[in-house]
Amino acid sequence: MAISQQIQANFEARGAVVGEAGRVRFVGQEGADDQVGVEAVLEEGLGWVARSPRETLTIAGDDAIPWLQGLVTSDLMGLVEEGRGQRTTWVSHTGRFVGEARLMHFPEMLLVDLEPGTLAGGLMSHLRRHIILEKVTLNDRSAETFVLGLYGRGAAQVLGQSGTWAHRMAPGSLTMFGGTWGQIAGCGVVVQRVPWSPEEAYELRLDPAEVLKVMAAVEEVVGRRLSMCGEAGFERLRLTAGVPRFGVELHEKVIPLEAGFEDAIAYDKGCYLGQEIIARLDTRGTPAKMLRGVRLKASRAPEVGAKVEALIDGTWSQKGELVSVARDGGGALYRGLVFMKRGAYEVGQTIRIGELEGELEALLSLPGA
Structure with a gap:
């Protein structure tokens, strides 16, 4: 979805570089991989995340x-x-x-x-x-829908003070993926709680023509103009939170159980398409591969697709692949997601990617889901 010239100008004034189809790829210096933008959001504790196109x-x-x-x-x-x-x-x-x-x-x-x-x-x-x-x-x-994230400490409180909510649930009382709707500055807004960040994260759905008016009203409550991060900054936030994404880690070769989607699977409901395979895998209890998080200390990021070795009985053995990676907030840390084979995907398993060593971590458990 192409964005209006007014929105583009506003985003660029915040340091954004708006690319094809309105995608905000860089904030700060072009080519800085959103480093300036996401660190400003993290440092200030609250900021916008450009989520369109969605x-x-x-x-x-x-x-x-x-x-x-x-x-x-x-x-x-x-x-x-x-x-x-x-x-x-x-x-x-x-x-x-x-x-x-x-x-x-x-x-x-x-x-x-x-x-x-x-x-x-x-x-x-x-x-x-x-x-x-x-x-x-x-x-x-x-x-006809623009999506804008408000991530960080106090996001729910700011949204609650910025608008009037027709639904009985204010943003601060929402469980994960729950939502509410109402008005901010007279503009219709739908808010949903999402897990894409280690801090509070909410996404606003609104008419593209009303984006700047809503942003201004929220910032009036905050008392300052908020920083913004784009696509690469979003990747850093969601990998730090340990949340997989369809089209990146999740695709037609992956079964939901292999990606930690237990919260999205109901084993006691009636039949649905694909149920037999998922039920059989759950009964067997040992998927052929599992998606795990990993944190690495390095001066530069390993390449996506790099082979992952696991230390088993004192011997390094190739057991997986790095499927995504991004800088963690601060220091020389990188967060990534890896698919590991059976027998090597236990949480705490020592792994290495090239010369970089780390331990496997569980994916995000979704509070309130």
């Missing part, structure tokens, strides 16, 4: 819930109350990812947050193919 899908209709219940791994009965949210996945008949999303129960519909390219990459056709006689309406709202 994909926003709404699912409505009398049969929406029972229809979708047969296609996703999570139990949608957990969304019976307006404002409730959850992470979910769509899988193929072989149990591999077709898509993953954050769902939220908005009045009379489900609001679905997706990574860019997910719908065109196969999810929309997957969903439409499974509508037979059901009364279900799918509406791609991506082009």
